[in-house]
Amino acid sequence: MKVLFLDTVHEVLADRLTNAGYECIHAEDLPKEDCLKLTENTHGIVIRSRFPMDENFLKEAKNLQFIARSGAGMENIDVDYCLNRGITLYNSPEGNRNAVAEHALGMLLSLMNKLNTADQEVRKGKWDREGYRGIELDGKTVGIIGYGNNGKAFAKKLRGFDVNVIAYDKYKQSFGSESVKECTLDAILDQADVISFHIPQNEETVYFADEDFFNQLVKPVFLLNLSRGKIVKTDALVAAIESGKVLGAGLDVLEYEKASFESFFTQELPASFTYLLNSPKVILTPHVGGWTVESYFKLSNVLADKILDNQEN
Secondary structure: OEEEEOOOOOHHHHHHHHHOOOEEEEOOOOOHHHHHHHHHHOOEEEEOOOOOEOHHHHOOOOOOOEEEEOOOOOOOEOHHHHHHHOOEEEEOHHHHHHHHHHHHHHHHHHHHHOHHHHHHHHHOOOOOOHHHOOOOOOOOEEEEEOOOHHHHHHHHHHHHOOOEEEEEOOOOOOOOOOOEEEOOHHHHHHHOOEEEEOOOOOOOOOOOEOHHHHHOOOOOEEEEEOOOHHHEOHHHHHHHHHHOOEEEEEEOOOOOOOOOHHHHHHOOOOHHHHHHHHOOOEEEOOOOOOOOHHHHHHHHHHHHHHHHHHHHO
């Protein structure tokens, strides 16, 4: 069985597949045209986000049995087309959920205590203790939107704090526990001091946090987005920061990201992004919330488990 690697992932995946008798074809550095030719006799594809896995790309892959996506999001794959073709889809959200949760907590504590801006000011010789007085997380209500792998992992990290954790997930029920209260979206808009997004990008969730969302907030909030960039409408977020509805935002993902994140700054970016760059109330990271040394291994190891387990069954 031949497996085509289109993106660079941890070598544990190729090693385990090779040991199990698979032939691994490395096309990580080949242009798209050459990759398309290789799909004709391919049984499996390993991808991150380099090319869209749509009908145009997959139509010549007559023998394709599975696509393995290193990571959680499946928006780069035409899921309906694959299901109609009988192509099995694997992803590995279990592999980076802890990394995302730790990143979210780090962003939140940095925002509430103004750590990034305080550090920059001290380096400039400014010692403004009053200007950098922080806000404690204890006693606050944290609203988690999306209670899958990442949302649940973030809730687990919050157990060490005296906080009220509430969570909303449109597609799940009866997931509440002693430490997390299941609630409605309205409850989060009414009660939350912190809102953290952990939902996939699809037709229902694009611009989930738009002008109407921010206008419904009862209290000013700290906002975290470690899901997908288009969940939060940037213009609406900027307006909410300026109005005081959002006290601070931690963004690991951005609305303007291209499929290839490395080329992000080569595109023309709107004024709202410039605002984020210059705002002391915003922390930005380059989509690395789930990209730790440990998660790099776990993402591929989880995929190997799923592929090999399925073949055995």
